[in-house]
Amino acid sequence: MRMTNLFSQTLREAPADAEAMSHILLLRAGFIRQLGSGIFSYLPLAKRTLDKIEGIIREEMNAIGGQELSMPVVQPADIWKESGRWQELDEVLARFKDRGDHDMVLAMTFEEAVSDLVRGEIKSYRQLPQLVYQIQTKWRDEVRSRAGLIRVREFTMKDSYSLDVDGDGLDRQYRNHYRAYHRLFSRCGLPTVSVEADVGLMGGQLSHEFIYLTPDGEDMILHCPSCGYSANQEVAVSAKVEVEGEEQLELEKIATPGAETIEDLTRFLQVPESKTAKVVFLVGRFGERQEEADTDKLIVAVIRGDMTVNEVKLGHVTEALALRPASADEIAPSGAVAGYASPIGLKGVLVVVDESVTTSPNLVAGANEEGYHLKNVNYDRDFEADLVADIAAVEAGDGCSKCGQPLETSRGVEVGHIFQLGTRYSDSMGCTFLDSQGKARSVIMGSYGIGVGRLLACVAEQHRDEHGLMWPVSVAPFQVHIVALAKGEGAAQAASEKLYGDLKEVGVEVLYDDRRENPGVKFNDADLIGCPLRITVGERSLKKGEIELKLRGEGEATGVPVEEAVSHVRQRLAGLQAELDSAVVEVADYQD
RNA sequence: CGGGGUGUAGCGCAGUCCGGUUAGCGCACCUGCUUCGGGAGCAGGGGGUCGGCGGUUCGAAUCCGCCCACCCCGACCA
Structure with missing residues (x-):
């Protein structure tokens, strides 16, 4: 290509609203141009590297038996209603009506579309296993796009779907992807690590993320230098600290004027944070899939004062469709008093208590009365929980749950994610096959994604210098x-x-x-x-x-x-x- | 959605507080001459609804109101 014919030019100065290095360089070098927030055009230079990345992905997918296909980006809402995600998802899923007044969606992922395909094509165990994939445009109305190509709303993703008769088959395909992903990222020159991850809006049971480690990344990764355990903070667990036996003391109400935060409280009473209990108020949206009606319920999460609540974990244990911070108006009716709150005596709320609180005796907690706290609060004796679970956010220095060594943290960008879906979609959408006994069984599915544009941005981020x-x-x-x-x-x-x-x-x-x-x-x-x-x-x-x-x-x-x-x-x-x-x-x- | 910020030529900016000629500068672009091994020089030139709408005023890029867009920080994800 002659540069006199190339459809782009370099920029001596980068647009002021670019901050991430990959964004600045791709802009300056004439690879990409922005059309709207999280919406980019890929100029010929970028298109060429995108094609190469996709070529590598195709080779690796084909090598593990993948067959490429292509599914529609605009889809009738019906299949999304069937899977329940029409109700489950909020604004991320873009919806509109066609001229016939039918609900339509812009695909944000393709589980529904493959499932529809699968139920039509797959009738017998003889047709399985299968692996199909596509490299397709997706739209997600992200809460906030950012950092150039790192987080955008329109993007192209390689997504593959495995279809198996049983869990062993799924496991095989999952492991195939796990290895293929590592190969493919390194073939693109991008170092990645894989970590245990949350299944998020995909559903399913097991999932791993492939992370490019960079200080500018938006994900927090915890890893154990001694045994190799690594997980996204969303799902990371740490070793439970056993508190040595301490006798339960008598409950005592004390005046704590003006002490509305854990920090105030520790200073006022001269107790460590770990001797206090704090509560976090969230509103959970509950509802059944396949049904339109949702109900909101106030969730009171109780955790030891020295820890923070992990909302992903909390979302899982409560089975809420979504969580959001509660407003003062929503908290008030329960009887809780902000700044002096505790689960003691609250009505009509879902109390979720972290395991740390159940094993820590004689904590200081709010009295639900302006200016007062309670001393020597003990779980079970003084208050009960609807749920007791691990809802703590793991932090650097916490003990590894496998070997006890202190965990380390680093930041990274998620470039790939693989999920063992199981029958989450085949059950709701009727993807069944007849086994050798002639019995109908649900297809076991897996889903595996790679953000192609994000991958390009990460490679750019990794391979650059001051020039x-x-x-x-x-x-x-x-x-x-x-x-x-x-x-x-x-x-x-x-x-x-x-x-x-x-x-x-x-x-x-x-x-x-x-x-x-x-x-x-x-x-x-x-x-x-x-x-x-x-x-x-x-x-x-x-x-x-x-x-x-x-x-x-x-x-x-x-x-x-x-x-x-x-x-x-x-x-x-x-x-x-x-x-x-x-x-x-x-x-x-x-x-x- | 909450908090912060920005919108003036393709890009980077000045001008806005304190209203007053034809709205400037650098880069990029066009023409000519010179130059030619790490972002050249001279001369000439083109390009602007000053984000939009409304208001105040003799007069608005500048003051007031509403709206829009984009960026950054927090809740989502490839």
Whole structure:
């Protein structure tokens, strides 16, 4: 591709509203342009690397038996009503009506669509197992898009769906994906770690996320340096701390004027945070799938003062469809007094108590009376719970639940997520097959996603320096960038043209800077765009019968004879590819 | 949705407090000449509903009101 024909230009300055480095660089290098919040156009350069990423994904999916198909983005709401997600999901699912006044949705994922396909096609156990996948556009009306391509509303995702007769089959496909994902991310040059994760709006029982670790990531990961346990904070568990036996003391009401926070309280009473109980008020939305009517209920979560509530865990144990912070008006009717609240004496609420509170005797808790707290509050004796569960957010330093060593935290971006769905969709949508006994059984499903655009952004984030992007060969928009130090006629011009033609001839992908620009401009743009191999063609080295080769990451260029240029280029590219291939390691299975 | 911020040419900004010529500057773009190995110089030129609507005023980018868009921080996810 000649740069004089390329449909984009580099920007010397980045738009002011870009902050993430991947966003700034992709914008400056002319890969992407923004149309609206979380809505982007991919220009030719980005499209090329996207295609390469998708190519790698296809190879890996095909290698584990995947068959590519394509499902519609606009779908009738009926199937979503059948699965129950029409009711379960809120605004993330974009809805509209067609001209016939039918409810329609913009697909945010495709479990319903495959399930519809499956119930039509799959009749017998003889047709299983199966693995289908697609690389398709999705729309999610995210609460907040951010960081360029990292979190957007319209995005393309590779999603695959496995269909099996039993759990063993599902497990096999799940493990296949687990390994394929690790291979594929490393083939793209992106280091990732896999962690146990929440199933979120997919439903199902087991799930892993593939995380690219970066301080700018939005997910919090906990991992144990000694035994390897790693999980998203949403589901992470830590070792239970046993409190040594302490006799239950008599309940005592004390005046604590103005002490409305745990911090105030510890200072006022001179007790550690771990000797207090705090409550968090949330409103849970409850309802049955397949039914329209929802009811809100106040949830009172009780946890020890030194810990925080993990809302994902709380959502699971309460089986609420959604949780949100409660307003003062919603709290008041229960009898709770903000700042001096406790579960003692509350009416009509769902009390969820963290395990930490049930094992900690003689805590200080609110008296539900302005200006007063209660001392020596004990679970069971003084108050009861509707649910006792682990609802604590695990933090750095907490003991690993497997080996007891302190856990560490890091941040990351989720680029892939795999789920063992089981029969969550086949049951609700009637995906059954006849087994060898002639009995109808539900298809066992798995679902596996990769955010393609996000993957591109993460690769950009990972491979860059102060001058610009540095694409791994496997996904670079072009393998070679020719900088022609010539304007119009001359030896350099002729040599560049010839080299460009020769390289294209042998199938090398080359971006040829044939613009009438000064050398500095061309070098800087080459660095910005970040093709792995740069060739400089200029009078200076041409006099020695040479052109110059430089890897994007290298400092110095090396001269090679003009006649040998093509073979040198192929060698260098092969070398880069080999280097990348050798970094692809087969990973061990996940730990159960 | 709550909190914070920004909207002036394709991009980066000044001007807005304190209303008053044809609304500026840098980059980018077009023409010409020169230059030519790490973001060149000179000369000339094109490009603006000052986010939108309404109001105040003799007069609004500037003051007032409403609305919209985008970004950042918190609850969601690939």
